[in-house]
Amino acid sequence: MKPSNILKLSTAAAIALTASTPAFADWRADMGTYNIGLLGGENESDRLRRYDCFADTMSEALGVPVELFPASDYAGVMQGLLAGQLHQAGLGASGYAGIYLQDPDAVSPILTTKNVDDSLGYYSVIYVKSDSDAQSLEDLEGMSLAYADPNSTSGYLVPRAELAAAGIDDATFFSGTGFGGGHEQAVIAVLNDQYDAGVTWTSLMGEESEGYTRGNLRRMVDNELLDMGDIRIVWESKLIPNGPTVFRNDLPEEARDLAVQAMLNLKENDPACYSDTVGGEGNGFAEVDHSFYEGIVAMREAEMAASR
Structure with a gap:
């Protein structure tokens, strides 16, 4: 047995033995395992590797075993939360909005990641290969675009809404659009010339060559799946x-x-575990509530209404 597992089990046993009231132990016995959902967007082995230390930390804090559930797409985590199969998950704002619009009483947003400067936001970007002729959004007319996932905030909801606000209908402006199957997969599809351009998320802070401080580009650079010299951000x-x-x-x-x-x-x-968990650099977590995401909820609701 790994030392971390021994520590996990011994901690759980100690808490159970020293509980001062029946109620203290009851929820642990009823829960069995504490289940954490992991969004898609990068390959499963990398996700599990990054979150292994987080599972140990949470198990020691809660006094119960922790199970990680990496879904193949965003919808898998959303449905797991709605069905009560997951207790906790990190989501994009659009994923949370999608759950809220189905069942406003199912989950609550409690924490979000703080950037290195304590700000609480990030950006959606459209990128092309560095040898592409496209230098700007306007140059992408007639080219193909890979969105990341239909439940992704930065990989679908926001760029599509902002393009529409700028008078661009993605169905006619691009030669075709599709879903890459996640942020990482969409970048790889562009690098392999399956699409001319793609959409992903990044902090746009820090060193560009490192994939910035945080985001999908940073994760891919850290995992040696991307050289930032191979792509160019055009929007x-x-x-x-x-x-x-x-x-x-x-x-x-x-x-x-x-x-x-x-x-x-x-x-x-x-x-080190914090960095692995958030996928780059940050300054801890900040407490939030539903009001922080009301704009994204309204945007998702409008997108859903338009697609009916």
């Missing part, structure tokens, strides 16, 4: 609110409080 969105960590509303209050506190302490207690 960027307005600032988008960083996605939330959401918790099921029927989660026992104590369990939620322990999980939230563990995350708030993560950067100080284990900076």
Whole structure:
């Protein structure tokens, strides 16, 4: 057995033995495992590797085993939360909006990632290969575009809405659009000439050659899947609110409080694990609520109404 697993089990046993009230232990016995959903967007082995330390941290904080559930797409995590199969997940703002519009009582956004300067936003960008003739958004007319995922904020909802606001109908402006199957997969599709351009997310802070401080580009550079010299960004969105960590509303209050506190302490207690978990550099987590995402909820609701 790995040392981390021994520590996880011994911590859980110690908490159970020293519980002072029956209620303290009851939710642990009823829960069995604490289930955390992981969004798609990068290959499964990299996701599990990045979140292994986070699972150990959460298990030690909660006193129960933690299971990670990497979904193949955003919808898998959303449905897991709606069905009560997952207790917690990190989502994009559009993913949260999609859940809220189906069942406003299912989950609540509690935390979001702070950037290195304590700001709470990021950008959607459209990129092309560096040898492409396209130098700007206007140059993409007649070319093909890969969105990331239909439930992605930066990889679909926001760029499509901002293009429409600028008078661009993606169905006629581009020669064709499609979904890459996630942010990482869409970049690879562009690099392999399956699409002329793609959409992804980034902080646009820090060194460009490193993929900036945080985002899909940073993860791909860190995983040696991308050289930033191979792509060029030709468009960027307005600032988008960083996605939330959401918790099921029927989660026992104590369990939620322990999980939230563990995350708030993560950067100080284990900076390397924090970096792996958020996919780059940041300055901890900030507490948020539904009001932080009302604009994205309205945008998603409008997009859903237009597609009916």
